[in-house]
Amino acid sequence: MYPATITDYMAPTTLDECIQLLEQHGSQAKLIAGGQSFVPLLKLRMTDTSIVIDINRIIELQEFGEKNISQKRILRLGALTKHKTLATHPLVVSKYPILSDAAKFIGDVQVRNRGTIGGSLVHADPAADLPVPILVLDSTLRIVSREGERTVSADDFFLGIMMTVVEQNEILVNIDIPAPLPGTGAAYYKCCAVYGDFAIISVGASVTMTDDSCDSSRIYVGGVYPSPQRAVQTEAFLQGKAITDDILQQAADILADEIPVETDMRATAEYRRILLKEHGFKVLSKAIKRAKEDNI
């Protein structure tokens, strides 16, 4: 399949140039990052794009690493950070393993070699992998346009199926993730029909422990509509409890009850609930195991 005619293509090297181009060309212009979601849309002619702005050469979108921002330690991921980097970089694997849990099973090697976190988050497929850990880790997203910049918390970023707060004239620049508190562990798992497919259901959790007791947690479920859902009742249940397998089993039951699941082309609602219960337990156990390793 061939994309429809595209009249112009630009590859700006600075953020300033890019936002000027966005302003100048209005809704005809679309950004391309890894192209792993956008090129299929072009081929299907499901987007009326006559001008393509390639953001891959913009330096400001390529930051990667830990830094201190107003005395807080954060991991900064430029929007162009590739799935491959999240899956394999030693800093991510050792200190933010929930991100590599999620990135490792995105599509396949070729997709991970080109796909970017910015593209995945802005595309906002309800079954995508990266939105869940970004929510679990309580991240902050920086968005820039000609009018200026704003920061949005991950909880306010997703508006619906393939919809986010990023407007046509805006660009997502980076994602800041607070370094984990001592005694914190986080994990992610997706259930899918075949290896590397989109999620039927996915679970991500971060748990902060003091000895055997849970101080707080953040739990999100992906592969549900319209975007990942927070499991507030499960979090409330766990808070302050001494963690045993029995408690985690009860938590997984609450989780499977509280998250509204639907039947779609990938699975029935019933099947999703079964998966949620089983994998909710496993993900919580893994997050707690990591939290305890961190405590030692």
Place this chain on the structure above:
Amino acid sequence: MQPIQEAQQTVGNGMKTIQVRVNGKIAKKEVPIRMLLVDFIREELALTGTHVGCSVEGRCGACTIVLNGDAVKSCLMLAVQADGADIMTVEGLGTTDKLHPIQQGFWEKHGLQCGFCTPGMMMSVYNLLKTTRHPSIDEIRDALVGNLCRCTGYEHIIQAVQYAADQVAAMSKEERDEIFSY
């Protein structure tokens, strides 16, 4: 290898001039912006070893090439995005007189039947063996998730990769650098 220059010329009328190096040879051409990289490689450069096996979503991997050192699907890129890139296609792997160890492996272990998936498979194997000396079966399977084969059932492909990996491991560093120069 020396990096090559981008052409970065707008011709107008939905066309652009790009410059790429494919299998060591520089090509400078005027292309429609909407042209996919795979169509550029097949139709403009007449390198038809790179195949097209799916229409939209980019699942089959038959179009896999090595772009600036990474295996990517050339049906999920516009040709204009490759301006200034170094590309290897299956034609760049070896010659009939001197097969690349990857080709030798597919030959020895019958890693193909119809051969449609083979060029893309080999590009993904290249991506794996460039950095992994003794891949486990799981690592080989993981490297080939993005390449579908309708014929072999994969077992012989895995054996082909193991054969190639053994050959590569037995080489000197200089020999290895020469056959993994992309």
